[in-house]
Amino acid sequence: MTDQRLLTEQEAAAYLALPAATVRKLPFGHVRLGSRHRYDRKALDAHLDRLAGLDSSQEPNVNKADADLARFIADHPDVARGP
Secondary structure, three states: OOOOOEEOHHHHHHHHOOOHHHHHOOOOOEEEEOOEEEEEHHHHHHHHHHHOOOOOOOOHHHHHHHHHHHHHHHHOHHHHHOO
16 A cells, blocks of 8 residues: 555555545545545544554654644645646
């Protein structure tokens, strides 16, 4: 699997072993970059960790970094959109 953080819908579906239609309905893990939608691999992992009862709170810097990235993207849609 890829090491990249932002995944296309098809990549996220393969990563989660779910149909793309199911991934599209997930209420978590997606990031909007202009008109594009991507899925944040770390957010998907964190949500799955919580569902599985694993404690992801031991990585506060990762959670803060995720929040900072989401805030940056929301505040700077022109930069996030790319060329």
